[in-house]
Amino acid sequence: MGYKAKFRVWRGEGGEGRLEDFTVEVNEGEVVLDVIHRLQATQAPDLAVRWNCKAGKCGSCSMEINGKPRLGCMTRMSTFEESETITVTPLRTFPVIKDLVTDVSFNYQKAREIPSFTPPADVKPGEYRMQQVDVERSQEFRKCIECFMCQNVCHVIRDHEENKPNFAGPRYLMRIAELDMHPYDVADRKESAQEEHGLGYCNITKCCTEVCPEHIKITDNALIPMKERVVDRKYDPLVWLGSKIFKRQR
């Protein structure tokens, strides 16, 4: 049943820190977050970690476990060898506050830059009529629990801090796609997706999809369809010509 596991956990305030070694008890059925909590309760009471629901629904306990972005509460200890040393570090793309807690304000900043849902002025609450098939695509994106692991893993900003001002990141490009596909949204989001929010930086290498704990097909269902919508507007000469002629006729 129980065994002693070897853990290496990043400790430190701000960016300066080091990996600290711990030996800690593990019981059957536990997840990495349980072990971190045991460390808090027994060996390191001030070890900082964010968590809330412990059921993979809130997206608070994002961390990097053996180098991979994971939710601590959804990473079962049984996926590791008992002899393995498990390395736990904070999300790399964001500044560290302390230990495993990072400053994720970048994401909230980006959230505020995406224009909100814009319904037509003449539809009153209670009058919305939408078919299930029309909302399903956007519903998939709304499963997002904002764990920010896609933002963290995306090499556009993970490896290039300088791109942060020009790139909204997968989560918020997906938010643009969600609104652009919304049956009642009237705002035009295609031009700004490319020009202001950096959709063009995405080279569809799909790491966002790989790490998504909600298994949202971010790349295939949000980013690429959004890129295609941008092509309609900006890069497809035929569509452009067609719309010009069509407009003139009207």
Place this chain on the structure above:
Amino acid sequence: MERHEYDVVVIGAGGAGLRAAIEARQQGKRTAIVCKSLFGKAHTVMAEGGAAAAMGNVNSSDNWMVHFRDTMRGGKFLNNWRMAELHAKEAPDRVWELEAWGALFDRTKDGKISQRNFGGHEYPRLAHVGDRTGLELIRTLQQRVVALQQEDEKLHGDPEAYIKVFAECTVTRLLKDGDAISGAFGYWRETGDFIVFDAPAVVLATGGIGKSYVVTSNSWEYTGDGHALALLAGARLINMEFIQFHPTGMVWPPSVRGILVTESVRGDGGVLRNSEGRRFMFDYIPDVFKDKYATTEEEADRWYDDQANNRRPPELLPRDEVARAINAEVKAGRGSPQGGVFLDVSTRLPAAEITRRLPSMHHQFKELADVDITKEPMQVGPTCHYVMGGVEVDADTGAASVPGLFAAGEVSGGMHGSNRLGGNSLSDLLVFGRRAGAGAAAYVDGLAKRPAVTGLDEAQTEALAPLERSGGENPYEVHHELQRTMNDLVGIIRKSEEISEALQVIEKLKERAKNTASSGSRIYNPGWHLAIDLRNMLLVSECVAKAALLREESRGGHTRDDYPGMSAEWRRRLLVCSAKPDGTSITVEEDVQPSMRGDLISLFERSELEKYLTEEELAEYDAAVKES
């Protein structure tokens, strides 16, 4: 010390807090939202089933009166009837409003918001998105806040001019000027620095108290902060003895024990069986519900397809009934291997249908327990889920007895009586969140001058104390013992001696809590944070235990082994908890439950009311019926 001036400070950023803040901002008030976690992580995301609102989209016979009746019935007539009335009437508008803010609910064939069945609701009533409705709600409100900030940026050049979120910030004291609220004192979790809000109105929306129990569906935030802050500020808590144990929490593996298994599993066809394979819920239909529930498996199964001509399966009885039944089965030795009972949907629905209707349950069991719910049954057992009790408020404005203090959502009391119906929580948040926000805004408008902040030094000393002691108690251990005590002694089934024992333990823990020490710095120090939260959990636990000891009957979320029956006399009594400002001497006193308005009580049949009311009250009822 960092200081901010606001008109309204909302503590808590769950559904109720955000809805209150949105309302206050829409009424032109400068509003702060203070929350312990990151913005958008509140416990509301855990709500799965849906938001109950009598829109009548699926069954057009539904209306606010039916919803009102269901709510009162579910709460065993202990509800604040005015709240239940407002809730039933306003819930549809609040849900529709979400849609205009971008929420995407599941749809009916004619394009309206789809509604699902749930325990205790006569008609399909819960607006939902798969089984992640809470997430949709919180995200929509969060995005509404962002929309308002974008508006403010256009108008004033500063997105945070009128509504600002103070995330990862914990309030430890409400500040007062004489009798009235004048602000709030807290600390940044990130830095440990203190922060003071100057504000004439504070809206509490801090949720529940589940972290006082070991087996709970609640997150770490649910330490009863709002309950305790209100107590310390001189407000009254009512109905604290009523705690809802959700019948179906996970029981294995141990680390996820208590995590919720949504009621929609049962609403969509899941059945409960004991180790002998028997659908035992048929044995536990109480007399008050006898004519509303199916008595044979055949009738129960027909109901899923034809609800008009069949009675509903007993798996959909109100939560307290189901939780007690499971508890009894396990005690009788007919439980599952890991100490729960079996909840099976795999033999009832095709696999594809299960993954479509219950995606996050499928995901949760697969990832956490390695159980494929499309192939095998789940093991479930009761888990501490919701506290019906809370701050006594005025139904229309959410105002507490302390001027300037408001409360909404789980932290407020009365709406749900002795037991909350599933789905009534999300609609409660929206209806009373809005009302509390509006109430606070109106209160601020009516003030002649802003109150002054006092009591900062005391608040600061109190907060720093655990850091300044060394070699004291480990706060984690004190917390753990409190959880064990409440779980074992003031849990789902209660006895006089056990509750008294719990009160003695709480007395000792209070002493030990005063002696807790936290090592490390003030920067993001969870040990320190817990030491501070302990005060709140102990205060609230004492209220719960004292009220539970007094109420000598069994009703809803309060079951006394030594008083198993429901008493019409006790229905008329509210137990009110109050404390001295220093947190010593918690007292619980009886108060009278006001009688229902004539037109509302006339909505019920006399035969039903006879089960709940005294002769005297029935005479009032007869008079009311005659009048109308």
Place this chain on the structure above:
Amino acid sequence: MTQTTAESAARKQRAQIRVRTLRTDRWWLAPAFTFAGLLLFLIYGFWAIFDGSYFVDPYIAPFSSPCLATSCPEGARLFGLAPFGDWYTLPPGILILGLPGGFRLTCYYYRKAYYRSFWLSPPACAVAEPHGKYTGETRLPLILQNIHRYFFYFAIIIGLILTYDAVLALVHKPAGLGSWILLVNAALILCYTFGCHSCRHITAGRLNHFSRHPLRYKAWTLVSKLNARHQQFAWASLFSVMIADLYVRLVAKGVINFPFA
């Protein structure tokens, strides 16, 4: 949220972990295989273009179809036509390979594959890329990836021609192994082509009201099913076209000469 507390410089820093990745699995395996697979295809393709034995009645090697030059044998020509005159003496494959090549080069899946395995941008998730600067597909030349849908239109034509070739071979030689190889190849190529992200967009992806366009929605759901396996079809068709092409050439060269070849 933006907070108004005073912040020291160290507190605005990422964790100073001085290794490229802390991953302990064999993350380099997938990009290595991708690199090898794509390289093999490039080498084979280069050889095949200049290989003259692309036709043996009734088979035509896919890398050289449609054959549009006068230098093509009569039976190899598409509908017997040779729109390019006598002046064109280079291998016929060069005339058309740009189209399927361009389709695959700008394909959303292959972009991922070669960005990762050739350009290491990034080599694998959570493994740092070796480049100092990154602009993605925001400027020339990579902004040209956006013309993918035009390659898709041509790819449909090529796919249909390959299907026509296969059906023709099957009619003439129903018992020939080559006919069946060509048919399987054509099927895989069509699955790959119609599972294209641009195709998905064109069928109905660009619409916001599926319910108002039931036929297009139906098409979209079909394309979406193929699209979910786009990666698998990309590799399957890559190898099938190589195998089919090589098979035809080996038959043409007489290397393979059993009765039902």
